[in-house]
Each structure stands twice: as C-alpha cells, then as structure tokens.
Amino acid sequence: MKIINVVMKKMAFAFIRKMQFVVILFFCGFSFAQENESKVTDTLVPSNSPIAIEDLDLHYFRWKSENNHRNDSIKIFSLSPISRRVNTVNGFALGVGHYENKKIKLQTINGLNVEASPLSIALFTISINVPFESFLVGINDNVISNVAFFDDVTKTYIKINGLNISSGGFTGGAEMRGMNVSIISGMNTMNGFSVGGILHTENFAGLSISGFANISESGNGIQIAPSNVSRRHNGIQIGLFNHSKNLRGVQFGIWNTNGKRKLPLINWQFKK
Structure with a gap:
C-alpha cells in the first residue's frame, strides 16, 4: 500500500504540474492576442501621433459650431426685439422693432415683420426738423447733413426678406428685400418696393414712394416724392x-439738378 500511495502522489504531482503549464500557456496566448489587437486598432490613430488626435477633435468641434445651430436658433414665430439666441425667423415676427445689440451679429426674417414702433413719434417730437429739412433736401442736399438721424452708417444687424409693416421704421443697420411700409426708415439696403414718409438708404433698387423725401447714396429705379436725392442714380x-x-436717367419736377445742368420741369443726363 505504501508503494501504491507513493506512486499516486507522484502521478498527482505530475498532473498538477501539467495543468499549471497549460494555464500558463493559455494566459500568455490570451495576453499576446490582446496586445496584437490593440496594435491593430492603433494603426487607425497611432499612439505616438498626438497631432492626428488633436486635428480630429478640432475638426469635430469646428463642424459642430459652424454647421449646427442650437435647437432654438430658428423660429417660425418670434416677438421683437428678437432674442439673441434666435438667428432666423421663417414666418412671422411681431413686436416693437429691432435694435442694435453688440451680442448679436446678424438676424434674418424670412416672411412678415410687423412693428408697433414708437420711433416715428419720437423723431417727429424731438427732431421736428427732420421732415422739414428732408422736404428741402432736393434743392440743397447739404441741408440733410445737419440731421443726426442720417449721420451714421450702422453695420447690418437685421435682414428682412418679405414684407415689413411698421408704425415707425428702422434707424439704420437694416437690409430689406421685398416690400416696406413705414413712416420713416434709414436702411443700408432697400431692394423692392417702399412706401412711407421718409426713406434714407445707402443702396436702393426698385420703386420708392415717400410723402416727404427719398434719399439714397446710390439708387437704381424710380423715386417718387416731393423731394428726391440720389448722389448716384440710374433711373427716374x-x-x-x-x-x-451723377445721374443716368430723367428727372421730372419744378426744379431738377444733376451733374450736367439745372432745369425746371424736365432734366436729363445720360453721359458724364
């Protein structure tokens, strides 16, 4: 029996040693496979290439900032002044008007803009000379230089594509493409049809009918008002x-002046 026990112990010891050896081999193989797998994935973005990782991050965040808006950046309806968190209104804007805000670069309205603006009352109360001087500006365009309302050119902060109806109007920094109905407006650009009391623009194209004056730095189209001034005008x-x-067109009125001549009733200029 002693001999049998000794043999069994030796066999058990040998079996244990074999199992330990198998376990060690299995563990080494598993670890090696894991290492190889990590190396394969690392070939997509090498571990020793931090520039590639940074570029991917920069491109991702740049794409997020340039091509994606916040959920509330586009509205169908908005009150005005429009919240600085809203970039575009596709539909209808209603309120007291739009005013320059240093935190806002540009806002756009595609559709209808309606304003109950106190601007016209303020201008006609505080600066009663505005309509009077605007009426005389067709005789002497230097007269309007004394009106503070028209002194500054403001960078565009609001664009309207569609219809604008206002009891007051803009004081600068606006671009309008469509139809404008307002008492008194100062815009950077007006393309389309405008009717109101006074329209002052840097660039005008279309038809403007005003009760007091049409004033533009550069105009293309037709101006109809008691007093019309356009330093560069192509049209009527x-x-x-x-x-x-600098006129390229025809003038009809009591008194007409251009770069060529001064005449009553009708005047024209087609060349320098």
Missing part, C-alpha cells in the same frame, strides 16, 4: 425737387 426721379450729382 419724379417730384417737386430732384437732385442727383
């Missing part, structure tokens, strides 16, 4: 007083 001016330093 119809009113009591018409003035254009």
Whole structure:
C-alpha cells in the first residue's frame, strides 16, 4: 500500500504540474492576442501621433459650431426685439422693432415683420426738423447733413426678406428685400418696393414712394416724392425737387439738378 500511495502522489504531482503549464500557456496566448489587437486598432490613430488626435477633435468641434445651430436658433414665430439666441425667423415676427445689440451679429426674417414702433413719434417730437429739412433736401442736399438721424452708417444687424409693416421704421443697420411700409426708415439696403414718409438708404433698387423725401447714396429705379436725392442714380426721379450729382436717367419736377445742368420741369443726363 505504501508503494501504491507513493506512486499516486507522484502521478498527482505530475498532473498538477501539467495543468499549471497549460494555464500558463493559455494566459500568455490570451495576453499576446490582446496586445496584437490593440496594435491593430492603433494603426487607425497611432499612439505616438498626438497631432492626428488633436486635428480630429478640432475638426469635430469646428463642424459642430459652424454647421449646427442650437435647437432654438430658428423660429417660425418670434416677438421683437428678437432674442439673441434666435438667428432666423421663417414666418412671422411681431413686436416693437429691432435694435442694435453688440451680442448679436446678424438676424434674418424670412416672411412678415410687423412693428408697433414708437420711433416715428419720437423723431417727429424731438427732431421736428427732420421732415422739414428732408422736404428741402432736393434743392440743397447739404441741408440733410445737419440731421443726426442720417449721420451714421450702422453695420447690418437685421435682414428682412418679405414684407415689413411698421408704425415707425428702422434707424439704420437694416437690409430689406421685398416690400416696406413705414413712416420713416434709414436702411443700408432697400431692394423692392417702399412706401412711407421718409426713406434714407445707402443702396436702393426698385420703386420708392415717400410723402416727404427719398434719399439714397446710390439708387437704381424710380423715386417718387416731393423731394428726391440720389448722389448716384440710374433711373427716374419724379417730384417737386430732384437732385442727383451723377445721374443716368430723367428727372421730372419744378426744379431738377444733376451733374450736367439745372432745369425746371424736365432734366436729363445720360453721359458724364
């Protein structure tokens, strides 16, 4: 029996040693496979290439910031002044008007903009000379330089594509493409049809009918008002007083001046 026990112990010891050896081999093989797998994935973005990882991050965040808006950046309806968190209104904007905000670069309205603006009352109360001087600007365009309302050119902060109806109007920094109905407006650009009391623009294209004056730095189209001024104008001016330093077109009025001549009733200029 002693001999049998000794043999059994030796066999058990040998079996244990074999199992330990198998376990060690299995563990080594598993670890080696894991290492190889990590190396394969690392070939997509090498571990020793931090520039590639940084570029991927930068491109991702740049894409997020440039091509994706916040959920509330586009609205169908908005009150005005529009919240600085809203970039675009596709539909209808209603309120008291739009005013320059340094935290807002540009906002766009595609559709209808309606304003109950106190601007017209303020201008006609505080600066009663605005309509009076605007009426005379067709005789002497230097007269309007004394009106503070028209002194500054403001960078565009609001664009409207569609219809604008206002009891007041803009004081600058606006671009309008469509139809404008307002008492008094100062815009950077007006393309389309405008009717109101006074329209002052840097660039005008279309038809403007005003009760007091049409004033533009550069115009293309038709101006109809008691007093019309466009320093560079291609088209027609119809009113009591018409003035254009650089005209390519015809003027109809009591007194008409352009770069060529000064005449009553009708005047024209087609060349320098």
